[in-house]
Amino acid sequence: MRSTMIKAGAALGAAAALLFAGTAQAATTVGSGHVDVLALAYDDNANKLDLHVELANGTVLEPADVLFDVHSAHQVTTASATNCRTDLGTNWVLPRLETAGKLWAGWNTEALTLASFGGSVTADLVSYTAPSGGQVAVYDASTNTTRLHTDPACDDGAIAVTETHHHPTWVFTQPGTYTLTFQLSATHTTNGAVTSDPVTYTFDVG
Template sequence: MSTAMTRALLFTGALAASLGLTVTSAQAAPIPLSEGHVDVVDIAYEDGGLELGLHDETTGTPIERDPADVTLRVKPEAETVVPSNPAYSFLGSPGDPVWILPQTNNPDLLYAGWAAHEVPAGVFQGDSVTLRLTAVSGPADVSVYDISGGAPVKRFDSGDGLPDAVNVEAEAHHHTNWAFEAEGDYTLTFRATGTLADGTTVSSEPVDYHFTVG
């Protein structure tokens, strides 16, 4: 390292110290995921507790990621309109724009769901845990719903109040529709709770998942 560069670095550190500042290295940019298979909420039972992560298979090689390191992109190709069918009124008025990651695989978009592969059978009462959406921040409402028998079945909907909850069976894997009513950045906060066979209740920490729409 040159003498001039060394002096510059020492000066920067001294100036920061005199101002009560801390010099830190730049944080890594979030990993953008925009198409392919992803279990947005991956529930695991480890060391006597529940944990939430993100299971990424978008590259074809499964990777467990910290949700804090990931931005889930809802591409412009996800834009559609709210159907005229009243059953979809929770998405907005007929003809309004809505951005949907679909329940069926579209190779141009994220194929998103949740999973509990790492929750063994026989550990929890009812062989299931409860997954809650506890908060949503963003420019508009968010809904998560299945299509069953040709009709939508809501799982989570920030538009009619939170928290909302679903039961997730041990070792389950489920894909669903994720609908966003405006472009922009969203944070969805999830938490999992279960009752062990001995009656003890365990919960994960609340975990934030970040989406960018449009």
Template sequence: MSNSAIRVRVRTAGLLTAAAALLVSVASPAEAAPVTLTSGHVDVLDVDYASGALTLDLRDETTGTAVDRAPADVTLNVPVAAKHTNVPSTAPWAFLGTGGTAWILPQSQTSGLLWAGWNTTDVPSGTFKDNKLTFSLTGVTGPAGFSIYTASGGSPTVLFDSGNGLPDTLAVNAGAHTHANWGFDAAGTYKVTFSVSGVLASTGQTVNTGAKTYTFQVTNS
């Protein structure tokens, strides 16, 4: 084989390799950059139903423009400004805090804190039996307890509480947009796992989003 033929063959192989690499880079989606959210509106549990699939992600509206994000790409910051040092240790508040202290993302919008909630407004009415979905808290890892509750007239209604065993479930209407208090009993990193399921009204089949894990960073300084 002549030297010129060898050079042509090597060059052709090199071009094919480069083309293959280009195709791989085009076909592979870019990984989303991790983000930390510190204040503003966020639907931690954002549920959608389309094309036969029930999905769960996080809707970030902290900049005023809604962006759907994968929970794995987001850290939700709970700063020292969320710390309360006068939490009662008796009923009905005994579920919350350690030694009278808890960090709370409040159900009412508060400057400098995340206003955390959930959203099922993108689930068409009538899709699910009784127009209901089931939210399930299936796992919590962290330094202490985690809870979600509402409060009215100084009395709480506990929706989820890792301190009394898991899983915890909550029936939620499709078409709802709700805010609640998100409580953390100590500073540290929490990994909180949720899933959402529903029974299709048309077939009786149960569909599930699968488990999604959310990260909260609770700080003491």
């Protein structure tokens, strides 16, 4: 469960954008196509979980080296707000089905054996920053299940990852820079409690 939530104002969001721009040359910008944002792995030698980003071609990247570009093609106009999902007006949506020109964002556990962790690994959202008024929702439309939300009133801030490979719907409600910091935790059937280091992802929405 998240221990600290930071709701950044416009000034902080702008500062974060400028800070990231200073390191943009070292980053890989991903703005479309199949990407497993949360690619879970397990190092059995160190008894430690790890988080990476994996592209459709099999390229594995460190989250700190990736900027997710949630550009204008992701804009969706809604006629009314949906509680804990979308705001009235413009939202930026990463669809659950692969769509040309848009990010198809999901997660996978292909680098570990879920059965060795009782069938589930938890991805805790331990902190985040967002532009003023911005929220992030991750949900499964087919089952009407919220998988993650940055508002504690909507969700406890933890994804129970139970799938080998899965793509939900992601929603960002305001333009600006978002950072989401996740940490994995689980119980290995042989080795006991295991965690990962906290890992931060950056999304540029607008």
